[in-house]
Amino acid sequence: MPSLRGLVASVAACALLAISDVSSSAEPDPASLRQAQGDGPCHAEPLEACFDRIGNEALALNKAPGFSLAVVRDGEIVYRKGFGLADVARKEPVEPQTRFAIGSLTKQFTAAAVLLLAERRKLALDDPLATYLPTFPNARAITLRMLLNQTSGLHNYPFLAEHPWPVAGAIDPSAIVAILATDAPDFAPGTKWAYSNANYALLSAVVAKASGEAFAAFLQRNVFAPAHMPSSGYGYAAQREPGVATPYRGAAPFALQKPISLDLFAGAGAIVSNAPDLAAWDIALMRGDLLDAASLHALWSPGALADGTPVAYAMGFVPATLAGHREVWHNGLAPGAGGYCYNAIFPDDRLAVVVLSNGYDFTGVPEHIVAQVLAAYDPHAAAPGR
Numbered sequence: 001m002p003s004l005r006g007l008v009a010s011v012a013a014c015a016l017l018a019i020s021d022v023s024s025s026a027e028p029d030p031a032s033l034r035q036a037q038g039d040g041p042c043h044a045e046p047l048e049a050c051f052d053r054i055g056n057e058a059l060a061l062n063k064a065p066g067f068s069l070a071v072v073r074d075g076e077i078v079y080r081k082g083f084g085l086a087d088v089a090r091k092e093p094v095e096p097q098t099r100f101a102i103g104s105l106t107k108q109f110t111a112a113a114v115l116l117l118a119e120r121r122k123l124a125l126d127d128p129l130a131t132y133l134p135t136f137p138n139a140r141a142i143t144l145r146m147l148l149n150q151t152s153g154l155h156n157y158p159f160l161a162e163h164p165w166p167v168a169g170a171i172d173p174s175a176i177v178a179i180l181a182t183d184a185p186d187f188a189p190g191t192k193w194a195y196s197n198a199n200y201a202l203l204s205a206v207v208a209k210a211s212g213e214a215f216a217a218f219l220q221r222n223v224f225a226p227a228h229m230p231s232s233g234y235g236y237a238a239q240r241e242p243g244v245a246t247p248y249r250g251a252a253p254f255a256l257q258k259p260i261s262l263d264l265f266a267g268a269g270a271i272v273s274n275a276p277d278l279a280a281w282d283i284a285l286m287r288g289d290l291l292d293a294a295s296l297h298a299l300w301s302p303g304a305l306a307d308g309t310p311v312a313y314a315m316g317f318v319p320a321t322l323a324g325h326r327e328v329w330h331n332g333l334a335p336g337a338g339g340y341c342y343n344a345i346f347p348d349d350r351l352a353v354v355v356l357s358n359g360y361d362f363t364g365v366p367e368h369i370v371a372q373v374l375a376a377y378d379p380h381a382a383a384p385g386r
Contacts, residue, residue, distance in 0.1 A: 064359020204267025
């Protein structure tokens with residue numbers, strides 16, 4: 001049986017597969033900041049200087065024009081900084097407040113929205129999808145929990161070769177649901193695990209139905225506001241606002257990505273945010289400010305198939321272990337709107353690392369940054385084989 005880390009690596013690949021095909025179809029595819037000690041990457045330098053160096057080294061790889069880095073420790077944002085350029089042509093620098101399309105990091109917010117409604121008894125995780133989308137094929141056999149844990153069997157999207165997906169401007173969520181309803185399932189619900197953006201697109205429609213308000217409005221009132229995320233928004237409307245980093249692909253001098261409306265990705269990948277807001281989100285989760293203990297446990301714990309077999313995915317998070325430290329993480333990429341992004345939380349260490357970029361090819365860099373930040377706090381994490 002492959003290791004959990006091997007399994008979650010495949011999640012990362014799957015997370016990028018469907019969305020990258022959209023682009024390739026349109027164009028080629030406890031003391032906060034303290035003195036570091038021991039043999040970690042900071043070599044006894046102050047952590048702020050160390051994080052500056054880690055960021056500058058990542059920028060020098062030329063895999064993205066720019067990115068933003070935030071570090072949370074013990075309930076506080078102890079580091080936030082931008083590196084490189086948000087817009088190459090205008091030479092606009094990335095600032096800590098620069099906003100990015102965060103791609104599949106959206107899924108953790110969609111999952112939280114569902115869990116909040118479950119806490120309020122507006123829905124139940126084992127409700128059939130048919131309760132909310134009665135005409136959707138196979139909806140009586142698919143539960144909300146299956147959607148959350150990616151065991152529904154729904155076909156992944158969006159592949160431009162399969163459907164004439166709408167890719168520009170404001171897109172009605174019902175149009176996305178209607179196209180998804182034409183896809184045959186990949187397997188019987190609850191029998192296998194497979195990453196599918198369709199699961200979370202439908203969950204955003206479920207939230208709208210159960211709450212009686214648009215998904216974007218529900219997020220703003222019930223998630224962004226209580227989590228103190230003033231710079232976060234949703235969909236094409238947020239994508240058009242000033243201060244959002246321009247998306248690029250390739251290496252320097254970097255090429256513009258062909259624009260795609262974030263509305264296409266719905267609850268699977270349509271949020272715009274910045275590193276301080278994502279850090280505030282991580283703090284709210286770790287403190288239990290937003291979700292109760294049972295909901296947080298569900299959010300971060302592996303799901304299971306119908307026969308009880310565990311899967312290597314929770315609800316918008318991948319539960320894992322890095323260098324002996326419990327970790328929950330997810331990556332994100334919304335082609336045509338943003339670059340490769342990453343959010344990693346180490347709940348037992350009260351540590352979180354957020355990396356948001358405008359580079360399509362920035363894959364692998366945030367993972368290395370996360371490992372270096374962890375090792376700065378625990379030098380043993382940098383030792384080979386840990």
